[in-house]
Amino acid sequence: MGEQSVSEDPEEKLLRLHDSIISYISALRLSDLDVLQVEVLGRLIGCRRTTAELVEEIYGTPSPSDGYAADYYRVRRATRSLEAKGFISAPLFGRRKPYHLTRYGVSVLANITPGEEPERLVTRIDILVHASTLGLLMLTVLYTGSMLSWVLLLPGLMLVCLGVSLGRLAGTVRKVM
Amino acid sequence: MDPEDRAEIGDMPRLQVSMKVRVIALSGVFLLVVALGLYASSPLVIRCLEFVKDLAWAPPDDQFNDTGSGGDEPDKPAAELMTFSILQDDFMTQDPHWFWRFNNSNDLRSITVKNGSLFLNLTEKVDDGSFVRIYITDREEGRGDRWLYVDLEIRLRCSDENGLEGRGKGRRSWGFMDLFPSNWQNSLVFRSISPESDPDRVGLQVCGRVDGEEWASRSISGVDIREWHNYTVLWRPGNATFLIDGEMVYSTGQAPSTPMGIMIYTDNAKSVQDKDLYTGFYLDLEVEQSIQIGHVGVSLDREYHDEYSNRMDELFANFSSIIEAVDAADLNSTGMRMDLDWFKGEWNETGYLHGERYMVLLSICDLAGELEEISGMFEEAREAIAYARDEGDERKVRIFKNYYQMAEKAWLEYDFTRIGTLLGSIINW
Numbered sequence: 349m350g351e352q353s354v355s356e357d358p359e360e361k362l363l364r365l366h367d368s369i370i371s372y373i374s375a376l377r378l379s380d381l382d383v384l385q386v387e388v389l390g391r392l393i394g395c396r397r398t399t400a401e402l403v404e405e406i407y408g409t410p411s412p413s414d415g416y417a418a419d420y421y422r423v424r425r426a427t428r429s430l431e432a433k434g435f436i437s438a439p440l441f442g443r444r445k446p447y448h449l450t451r452y453g454v455s456v457l458a459n460i461t462p463g464e465e466p467e468r469l470v471t472r473i474d475i476l477v478h479a480s481t482l483g484l485l486m487l488t489v490l491y492t493g494s495m496l497s498w499v500l501l502l503p504g505l506m507l508v509c510l511g512v513s514l515g516r517l518a519g520t521v522r523k524v525m
Numbered sequence: 526m527d528p529e530d531r532a533e534i535g536d537m538p539r540l541q542v543s544m545k546v547r548v549i550a551l552s553g554v555f556l557l558v559v560a561l562g563l564y565a566s567s568p569l570v571i572r573c574l575e576f577v578k579d580l581a582w583a584p585p586d587d588q589f590n591d592t593g594s595g596g597d598e599p600d601k602p603a604a605e606l607m608t609f610s611i612l613q614d615d616f617m618t619q620d621p622h623w624f625w626r627f628n629n630s631n632d633l634r635s636i637t638v639k640n641g642s643l644f645l646n647l648t649e650k651v652d653d654g655s656f657v658r659i660y661i662t663d664r665e666e667g668r669g670d671r672w673l674y675v676d677l678e679i680r681l682r683c684s685d686e687n688g689l690e691g692r693g694k695g696r697r698s699w700g701f702m703d704l705f706p707s708n709w710q711n712s713l714v715f716r717s718i719s720p721e722s723d724p725d726r727v728g729l730q731v732c733g734r735v736d737g738e739e740w741a742s743r744s745i746s747g748v749d750i751r752e753w754h755n756y757t758v759l760w761r762p763g764n765a766t767f768l769i770d771g772e773m774v775y776s777t778g779q780a781p782s783t784p785m786g787i788m789i790y791t792d793n794a795k796s797v798q799d800k801d802l803y804t805g806f807y808l809d810l811e812v813e814q815s816i817q818i819g820h821v822g823v824s825l826d827r828e829y830h831d832e833y834s835n836r837m838d839e840l841f842a843n844f845s846s847i848i849e850a851v852d853a854a855d856l857n858s859t860g861m862r863m864d865l866d867w868f869k870g871e872w873n874e875t876g877y878l879h880g881e882r883y884m885v886l887l888s889i890c891d892l893a894g895e896l897e898e899i900s901g902m903f904e905e906a907r908e909a910i911a912y913a914r915d916e917g918d919e920r921k922v923r924i925f926k927n928y929y930q931m932a933e934k935a936w937l938e939y940d941f942t943r944i945g946t947l948l949g950s951i952i953n954w
Contacts, residue, residue, distance in 0.1 A: 434544030452544075469544070478555065485562035492569045497618050503566065503573035510559060517552050524545045 384426045389449070389457065392436060396446035399424050434469055434524040452523040469523060474516050481509040575637070608676065608824035611877045615820055616643040623661045635659050643818040647791055651810040657793050661818075662702075664786025669881030670703050672823060673784045674833075677701060677758045680820040681789070683717065683750045684813070694719045694808045695793035697750075697816060700758055701785035710737045711781035713765050714788075715756050719808070731767040731775045743775045753819065761829070784880025787823070791816050825877070837872060841865070843890040846897065847944060892944055899939065902932035 381389075387406055391397055399420065403409060407419040427447055430436045435453035438445040449457075455467040484506035491499045563570060614620050616638050625636045635646045636659065645659045664670045679699050700714030712734045729750060732742035748754065748769055757768040765780040766773055793808045825833060844865055868886070872878050878886070906929035913921035 428541050428543075431543040431545070432541045434548075437543065437545050440545075450545075469548075482558065482562075485559060485566070488566040488569055489562055492566045496621055499569065500573045500576050503570040504577070507570070507573075513555075517555065521545075521548050521552060524543075524548050 381430075382426070384422060385430055388423065388426050388430060388447075389435060389453070392447055392449050393457075396448045398444065398446045399427055402427070402447075437525060450524050455523075470520060474520065477509065477513050477516055481506065481513040484509055607827050609827055609830040609876060610822065610824045611675065611875060612821070612823040614822070615641055616818065617641055622663055624663065625661050627659045628657060636661070641819065645789065645791055645816045645818070647793070647810065647814050651793055651807070654807050654809075656807045657810070658790060659792070660788060660790030662786050662788040662790075664703070664788070669879075670784035670786040671879050671881075672701065672760075672786065673880035673883055674760055674762055674825075674829070675877075676760070676824045676826065677787060678820070678822045678824075679756045679787075679789065679818065680753060681756070681816055681818040682753045683791075684815040684817075694810055694814065695791070697791045699756060699789040699816075700787075701760065701781075702788045703781070703783065703785045709734065711735060711783055711785055713758050713760055713767075713780065713785070715758075715767070716742070717750055733765065733777065733779065733781070735779050735781050740777065740779050745769065745774050755820075759826075784884060787821065789816065789818060789821075830876070834876075837878065840886050840890055841869065841872075844868075844886065847889060847892065889944060896939070899932060899935045902935065903929070906932055 384406070388402055391402055391405055397405070400411065403416070403419050403423045404411070406423065409416045409419045427436060430453075431438070431447075434450060435456065436447045437450045438447050452467060452469055459465065459467055484502060488502045488506050491502055612622065614622065619625075619638045627635045637644045637646070643661070645661065647657055647659055651657055677700065681699065683697060696719075697717040698714045700712065702709045702712040702714060704710060712732070714732060716730050716732055718728065718730070729745045729748050730742040731745065733740055755768075755770050757771070759766040759768070760780055762782065763780060764776065764778050766777075767775040791814060793810055848862060848865065868878065868882070871882075906925055909925040910922055910929065913919075913925055
């Protein structure tokens with residue numbers, strides 16, 4: 349170790365440090381992410397990058413060179429996987445599709461230290477609110493023909509629940525946009 | 526790409542949908558379910574929103590002409606000591622006793638209850654010859670009519686829009702009817718007919734139908750139906766009396782003898798008898814027309830109620846004899862006893878028995894008479910056989926034994942299922 353620290357130049361030292369950070373992150377809750385995915389996440393902190401830019405930054409491979417295609421597919425697979433997990437996102441429309449970290453991704457990364465509860469995309473409260481809305485909606489449909497006076501409470505409660513539900517639904521969508 | 530690289534990279538996953546797309550798709554499904562639910566429950570949701578709107582802001586009710594003697598608040602009739610009240614509804618709430626119908630559906634947007642009144646609002650503008658009708662009734666399909674020989678009092682007034690002198694367009698009617706809204710066979714009603722509907726029978730009338738045949742309707746003059754009035758029908762076995770504000774306007778010796786339900790309706794139908802007048806069966810409506818109902822009450826005259834009670838006691842006593850006869854035949858009468866208790870419970874609770882059930886009870890008691898007859902045959906035969914044996918007349922003994930066998934045959938062939946069927950139909954109510 350000592351021998352290594354004497355002989356290595358600062359750039360190598362930085363690389364080793366980078367690797368150790370990556371392994372540290374991987375050891376934490378993101379154990380289902382591979383090293384390349386964590387690298388991609390790191391590169392996207394605070395900025396937007398297209399797949400080509402990520403390939404160039406991570407591998408230093410210029411686009412016309414040999415091996416570029418292999419590196420490109422590796423990165424692309426990593427970005428797709430991250431996208432499927434909701435950590436990163438790219439615009440739905442437009443030719444240029446730079447990736448960026450989603451709110452959910454940022455939140456998960458911010459809570460990776462031990463002891464912190466990981467962020468959930470759909471919380472228990474969300475499930476409770478949506479289930480209540482659907483339950484009340486079902487009761488409202490069932491009691492539509494009824495003349496009982498208390499039945500008027502059902503649509504009122506259902507509309508209130510629906511409002512809360514839509515708000516939380518919009519919040520969930522915003523988290524992964 | 527090098528084969529080594531390819532091996533290292535592996536294949537690109539075929540279907541890896543981004544979380545964003547999945548969340549949006551699930552949100553879309555959720556919204557679709559909610560939209561379908563809201564559509565299915567729209568009448569109730571609209572009622573709820575109107576209720577909230579009424580709480581926050583009660584708009585002036587300008588569809589009625591308040592310049593008449595009726596005043597703003599409907600005068601509720603005082604409870605009279607001379608009557609036995611069975612049903613009183615002042616429409617402070619939507620009582621589940623009633624079935625509310627708009628064009629035979631349960632679309633309740635045009636029926637509202639507020640400030641102690643029920644409003645039947647025919648709000649649809651009609652200019653294409655289509656039919657619109659709105660009504661409330663307490664007769665329930667499949668369960669028969671509730672009322673038989675009772676007094677009905679309805680307090681209401683009609684809007685003066687869309688026609689002459691509050692007649693609206695088409696027909697308005699309130700009273701007793703059976704089989705409504707299909708072709709009724711029996712009725713005792715007040716009816717208002719517009720000039721466009723039938724020039725020969727325009728105005729307010731009392732009319733009735735017995736077993737499908739309408740007796741001549743009687744026109745009532747000097748009554749402005751735009752003002753509050755109490756309309757009363759006194760229905761008794763074999764006669765009916767119509768009153769407006771306590772004054773008799775018509776009495777007849779023709780009255781239905783089968784149960785009927787209460788019904789109040791307004792529609793845009795022509796009510797014509799002459800086929801030449803059938804040029805467009807339904808009338809166009811330019812503006813809405815309505816009926817405002819302040820009170821509906823059903824009661825029995827005290828004296829008649831005492832008579833009715835005696836008859837009920839008699840019926841229950843006869844009913845018990847059926848059970849005894851069934852027990853004697855070693856048949857299971859447990860269900861019948863339960864039905865009898867259930868009958869008595871309803872009778873004790875309300876002081877009145879549902880009209881159709883009453884009719885079935887009568888039928889059962891007719892069967893009781895048949896059973897009693899058979900039972901009498903047994904007794905007579907036994908006595909005659911004993912007498913003939915005492916006399917030692919074997920010929921007479923043989924004759925009376927034959928008579929006994931006839932009684933036994935009648936008993937064995939007696940159709941107890943008729944009783945069961947009748948009781949089954951009652952318990953379904």
